[in-house]
Amino acid sequence: MLALVGWFLVGGAARCASAVDFVKDVKPILEQNCLSCHAGEDSDSGYDLSTKKAVFDSEYNEPMVVAGDPDASSLYTTMAADADSDELMPPADAGGPLDKKSIDTIRAWIAAGARWPASETLHPRAKPRDRSYTPDNRDLLEQIHAKIVEQSKRDASAKIAGYEEKIPRTGVVFEMKAIPGGEFSMGSPPTEVSRHDNEGPQAKVTISPFWMGAREVTWDEYEPFMVTTVERRKNGARKDYDPQRHTMVDAVSAPTAPYMEMSFGMGQSGYPAISMTQHAANKYCQWLSAQTGRFYRLPTEAEWEYACRAGSRSAYSFGDDPAKLSEYGWFYDNSGERYHKVGAKKPNAWGLYDMHGNVMEWTADQYLPDYFERVNKSAADPFMRPRTLYPRAVRGGGWDDDPENLRSAFRKGSDPIWKQQDPQLPKSIWYHTDAQWLGFRVVRPQRTPTVDEMDAFWNSASDLIK
Template sequence: MHKFALTLALTATMVVSAAAAEVTGISPTKPESGPYVKIDSGFMVPYEITIPGTAVKLKMIPVPGGKFKLGSPESEAGHAAAEAPQIDVEVPPFWMAEHETTWEQYKPYMDLYESFKGFNSDRIREVTDENRIDAITAPTPLYEPSFTYEHGEDPQLPAVTMTNYSARQYTKWLSGVTGKQYRLPSEAEWEFAAQGGADTAYHFGNDPAKLEEYAWFVDNSDEAPHYVKGKKPNQYGLYDMHGNVWEWVLDQYSDEGFARLEGKQLKALDTVAWPSEPDPLMVKGGGWDDDAESVRAASKMGSSDGDWKEEDPNIPLSPWWFTSYPSTMVGFRVIRPLEELPKKEAVKFYQPDIEFLNLDVSDRLIEGRGVLGLVDPELPAALKKAE
């Protein structure tokens, strides 16, 4: 090769490697140990960040892309109609939080309510039609904390009783302050990650005899949630994918399962049943009070606003909080896709197109019982300045 051409080639390689090194979670070289996913620009690797403006850590684990069968076969113990028919899905690579969102990770988002109120009062960082795409609502303070904190609020316990809407707004806050696209997983992404590369009911096989090694469920939980990472992880290094708390995903729940998708060539986001009604919305993975069949990878449950807000003293009922069982064992975890969508397309991850919900939130804001604020990389500095 000509010396000049060789120099250009080496320079181009160095630039690509430097660019890869600058992307959080991507290494230009293969790690000597630990999980990784080979991609065109290098290797997806685990990473840990401090959430900007907090002292809170978030650790993300790479999940490889691949094809799998979404749902469960009729022969699987616990199989339900909502898990059928099985369909072939291609899942692009992504990072997933190694455990459910904890109170330590959720409370900084809860604290934004008072901060946003102060900004609005001082006419600081005002939300306009031009920047509204970067705005979120913060959850209102708990009117009766004993419902949400029935099993405590230890920082390492999974956060619970937030609505699907509130979980989505949390992911938008996280995206805004980090500059990376975090969101809830789709059902397909969640299930693919839970299986850990297996094609069985649990990531370790079909026999639940080993479940106690990996999950908190009715047989060993003592009727309460447990600290995250208290059991063994799956093959990808993800903890508590079976049991402890149910986890929100993007999808609307339906007993009709995947009939609408049968025979199609699908990627993960193609499978999403984008919500159009307030409930039932979908949670996955089972909780501490569920039996072994309910914590399978394919297991799912639909939410019920009426039942899950039965003890809510607010009128109208809160769009941010549930109060009643089984919401006391419902939480979530975040993912970050390798390939991000443009901001205008990503809106669907954070603000579901549910007319009743959007009207409810809008009414709350008008009445002063809710608050809107901007989330961007400058927010942490603004919060510090306002202290």
């Protein structure tokens, strides 16, 4: 019997059970994962893990800890329960199941005699956020990265030009336009009519070549990602995920079922997808990349404005006269209080449709009022990696906006009020139900990214959402 010789497999390697130290190895696991609910006499269900006496004298259903016998110890058996079991501790909505290393450490500690210094009292402490409880983790990023590297080798000899891509799982085709690299003056000059203070002072910015979606992502593209028959945890992981049976596409976190019809009666096929959070848009890009082997993501603010301007220096890509706006975009004056099919108006000089109006578009950046002060310190391909959940930067203006908000330099930050109608507690991480004028389009940089760069774009909210 393994317990007699004192060796266990922990994290794939043999580990001596007697080497498990309570203070160093066991205490952090309990304090970070269990004590927030199970400390003191008023703890949930009377399950008190704060002191040695409370744990070893407990008569809660079955003994919490039986020294030398993990399988008779409910502390271990509940941690080792199936992910969908009602017995799982901590439960799935509180961060469970724990990673295998932590579970094996608790087993090894109990099997070795469950030594607990009498002087040690446990207290709740914050757990460093990680994504170990979901298949959408670092291992998945590395798998997708390997596929992207292989595809980039096949693409290396191809001419840098626009192309069409078919989404393998759905057969839906979308178009990408080649955007040449270059330098431009980002922001608006002080003399521009209707200019806002957050649009400058202008900065000289250099942009590397990339591809951009000719049109906003439509429901045809997005809905198969958003609506499936798969049961999901709140974090978007499949409840039935099996690495032996499912692909890396299945491992990507995806939205839980929407709680209302998300087009709000404005139209679906050919119309822009709306009301997703930036996190949802990011995960769509990851889902798309896992299928195609090409790195798709949201544009940075700088890439978005550069592409919108298409070489122009005027308020709009077509000039300064808002009277011409109805030729290029849908906004308050001509939209009829609804969005319209993508690509119905004139494109800009680089073949991009609806950059002015129809729906406002997500970018990848944190929204920063002092953005331009920061850009002036690093003006090559700037990206303000998000550090807080709000605000995140959006661009372009939408069908409910006045012309001044459709200018190339107009920028805005996201707001929690965009979830006002959401009846869930906590609010959904996938939907901005009150932002019915908000969508996105994708970009693909010419340079192959690193794994860390992929993580920065696709998972910028994963450590912040609850």
